[in-house]
Amino acid sequence: MSCCVPTAETVELSQQGGIETDDEALLTLSRKLGDGTRQLEFAVPDAHCASCIRSIETGLDTLRQVKSARVNLSKRRVRVVFDPELGHPAELARAIRSSGYHTYVLDPSADEDGDTELRELVKALAVAGFAAGNIMLFSVSVWSGANEATRDLFHWISAIIALPAIAYAGQPFFRSAWRAVRVGRTNMDVPITIGVILATALSLYETVNSGRHAYFDASATLLFFLLAGRTLDYLMRERARSAITNLARIAPRGATRVHEDGRREYLPLREIEPGMVLELRAGERVPVDSEVTSESASFDTSIVNGESAPRAVPPGEEVMAGANNLGGVVQMIARKRSEDSLLARMVALMEAAEGAKTKRRRIADRAAAVYAPIVHTIAILTFLGWGVLTGDWHNALLNAVAVLIITCPCALALAVPIVHVVAAGKLFEGGVLMKDGAALERAAEADSVAFDKTGTLTIGRPRLFDFHVEGSEAEAVAVALARASTHPLSQAIVRALHPGDIAVTGLREQPGLGVEAMIDGARWRLGSRTWCGLGEGDGDTTAVWLSCDGVVRATFRFEDEVRADARDAVRQIAALGLPIRLLSGDAAQPVAAVAAKVGITTARARMLPEDKVADVEHGHTMMVGDGINDAPALRAAHVSMAPSTAADIGRSAADFVFTGGQLGAVPLVIGTARRAASIVNQNLVLAIGYNAVAVPLAISGHVTPLVAAIAMSSSSIIVVANALRLRIGRSSWPMRTQTLQEAHA
Amino acid sequence: MSGLSILIPVAIGLGLVALATFLWTLRSGQYDDLEGASQRILDEDSDRPAFDAHQGGPRR
Numbered sequence: 001m002s003c004c005v006p007t008a009e010t011v012e013l014s015q016q017g018g019i020e021t022d023d024e025a026l027l028t029l030s031r032k033l034g035d036g037t038r039q040l041e042f043a044v045p046d047a048h049c050a051s052c053i054r055s056i057e058t059g060l061d062t063l064r065q066v067k068s069a070r071v072n073l074s075k076r077r078v079r080v081v082f083d084p085e086l087g088h089p090a091e092l093a094r095a096i097r098s099s100g101y102h103t104y105v106l107d108p109s110a111d112e113d114g115d116t117e118l119r120e121l122v123k124a125l126a127v128a129g130f131a132a133g134n135i136m137l138f139s140v141s142v143w144s145g146a147n148e149a150t151r152d153l154f155h156w157i158s159a160i161i162a163l164p165a166i167a168y169a170g171q172p173f174f175r176s177a178w179r180a181v182r183v184g185r186t187n188m189d190v191p192i193t194i195g196v197i198l199a200t201a202l203s204l205y206e207t208v209n210s211g212r213h214a215y216f217d218a219s220a221t222l223l224f225f226l227l228a229g230r231t232l233d234y235l236m237r238e239r240a241r242s243a244i245t246n247l248a249r250i251a252p253r254g255a256t257r258v259h260e261d262g263r264r265e266y267l268p269l270r271e272i273e274p275g276m277v278l279e280l281r282a283g284e285r286v287p288v289d290s291e292v293t294s295e296s297a298s299f300d301t302s303i304v305n306g307e308s309a310p311r312a313v314p315p316g317e318e319v320m321a322g323a324n325n326l327g328g329v330v331q332m333i334a335r336k337r338s339e340d341s342l343l344a345r346m347v348a349l350m351e352a353a354e355g356a357k358t359k360r361r362r363i364a365d366r367a368a369a370v371y372a373p374i375v376h377t378i379a380i381l382t383f384l385g386w387g388v389l390t391g392d393w394h395n396a397l398l399n400a401v402a403v404l405i406i407t408c409p410c411a412l413a414l415a416v417p418i419v420h421v422v423a424a425g426k427l428f429e430g431g432v433l434m435k436d437g438a439a440l441e442r443a444a445e446a447d448s449v450a451f452d453k454t455g456t457l458t459i460g461r462p463r464l465f466d467f468h469v470e471g472s473e474a475e476a477v478a479v480a481l482a483r484a485s486t487h488p489l490s491q492a493i494v495r496a497l498h499p500g501d502i503a504v505t506g507l508r509e510q511p512g513l514g515v516e517a518m519i520d521g522a523r524w525r526l527g528s529r530t531w532c533g534l535g536e537g538d539g540d541t542t543a544v545w546l547s548c549d550g551v552v553r554a555t556f557r558f559e560d561e562v563r564a565d566a567r568d569a570v571r572q573i574a575a576l577g578l579p580i581r582l583l584s585g586d587a588a589q590p591v592a593a594v595a596a597k598v599g600i601t602t603a604r605a606r607m608l609p610e611d612k613v614a615d616v617e618h619g620h621t622m623m624v625g626d627g628i629n630d631a632p633a634l635r636a637a638h639v640s641m642a643p644s645t646a647a648d649i650g651r652s653a654a655d656f657v658f659t660g661g662q663l664g665a666v667p668l669v670i671g672t673a674r675r676a677a678s679i680v681n682q683n684l685v686l687a688i689g690y691n692a693v694a695v696p697l698a699i700s701g702h703v704t705p706l707v708a709a710i711a712m713s714s715s716s717i718i719v720v721a722n723a724l725r726l727r728i729g730r731s732s733w734p735m736r737t738q739t740l741q742e743a744h745a
Numbered sequence: 746m747s748g749l750s751i752l753i754p755v756a757i758g759l760g761l762v763a764l765a766t767f768l769w770t771l772r773s774g775q776y777d778d779l780e781g782a783s784q785r786i787l788d789e790d791s792d793r794p795a796f797d798a799h800q801g802g803p804r805r
Contacts, residue, residue, distance in 0.1 A: 050787040053785060074777070123768060130764040150749075157753065
């Protein structure tokens, strides 16, 4: 249980800002439940065990306003029903955070639809399973030689069970086939629908005329297997989707508007109009492109340019949507509507990249495009051949239907999704979330890997790596001054050095330059070269000076910390035979330094988002990046990955999202994708091989309902068993433990 | 034949009961959090059912 003990970092978390601390914002997002109570859903991405559930739920239950709190561990969410009369909703998020968990509120409107579709599929699956099982009971008796009267009775009972069951459980296929046929296309569901309906209709005809063979069991079993494949496929996509919406901390959902009479009101994003005066607290993101009116505002614009250095924004200058407010309360005037703001323009750029990318169809769809016409041709030829040659059109129809049943793509429909489900489960254990099966197919084809620098290879947070201090007094003063500033470099000093006991007066921060204070009559300054009176700076933003009355007392140098396992990951990728390159928007020198540190030989610096897109468009590149500036490249690349700490837009553009900051996820994905691809191919070969044996039997009229039942089930079982081989092999446990340690360290 | 006339309805009836039970468990949300259910069993103090009266039952 040691994994769940709150640590220094999680305590720090409990003080973070965001709209979770804003009562009005939370009320706007909550759902009314009628009896005066409201419901909110929070994401808790780090919850993973029984004691996590317990500490979150008990933490919430102690609050007066909480009626019930329920953690859903599968979705990593907690649903809270509370009475706003009895306490502030902001206390809910605070309670979760003080239990030691990251949390953020979820937008209820973004959810909902997924569950109902899955329920419909599972219900259809249950009905098909019931029908298949019971009809099989009667079919086995018929096959083992029931006399004619009993056989007819059993056929009738089968018909009574099969007709409503097939009418209900077949709907997902019938609807999809109809949609495809209506626009003149064909998909896998067309042969399924034709096969099932014809087999059922023919069986009914046989039953009425007390014929020998009825295929009710085949229709029902077929639907059962096909629904199983479809449900699995859906489940996998759903899991990834819910995990990613959890992570998608969609930039701001709204902002506080200041009315002319000083009244404050929380407005949802889409209701913000140009000209409104907005107020932003520390830690909140700029909702729409706006003009700053407050003095000494400072923003983290890493979401825009990928670099973490904060930027001082003087009054009158514009800040882009998505920038994070690092200073205190800032007022601004909205200049654009949210759909015209930077975030929206990035989305448009990404859509263009998507459109330019050649549309690659999933392997199952490509198979279906070839499969359906072949199957239908064979069935028609069988019908005509038998009819013309023997003149027995009834028997000809029986044989044609047997062909349709035998070729119904049971194994084919399971062959691909089952492998993807197993692979997704394996990746999930390694801390990687996958968007859909197509991404896995593309990852297997990757022939090179491109990394972004800041935030991807590095943590994106400066670290003090070298300093020179004259005397212990200077060190203590440096910490005292650094404490007063929210600048990331100052925070790095506070993290690295020991605080001293020094009384400072007249603390003053000049955004973009540094901090100054008076100590015992001396003027101490901490900041840039210019600020400390050492002459013009060389623009070096990775160093900080400390001066006393214009005399240098200390220098500090910083570097962006490289992720711990970056070098290992690079080596593993190289071992997989993929060339690696580094694409960064940063200056040449730091890019070269990071490249050398992790062992990448090809590095390109000062790249604009467009340059990155142009670079990754060629061949089958896997792009790994995090910032908003990477999002178009993530979309344009053949396949892409983003860390879960990435900008929302980067995360939604990426095919895979990895948690826990482990770059080892990249070789894991490529390796798993390659194994999955080879198993998919094996499965397709197995399915085709099965058809190669069974179809001639069907054409020659040797497939009785018994043969059909055995052939269908055995081929399905074989592909499922083959897919499960993916789970065997190198255990993913060490990976998982590492991820957890990272998450809680 | 008379045996069949009893056994067949019984067999189908049992099957229908099983189907109805499954559909009920699905509607009442017992499959919504399988991972959570498997972990909650380890927590000795939590004796609440997997879905409680406030949130259980068909979704609103």
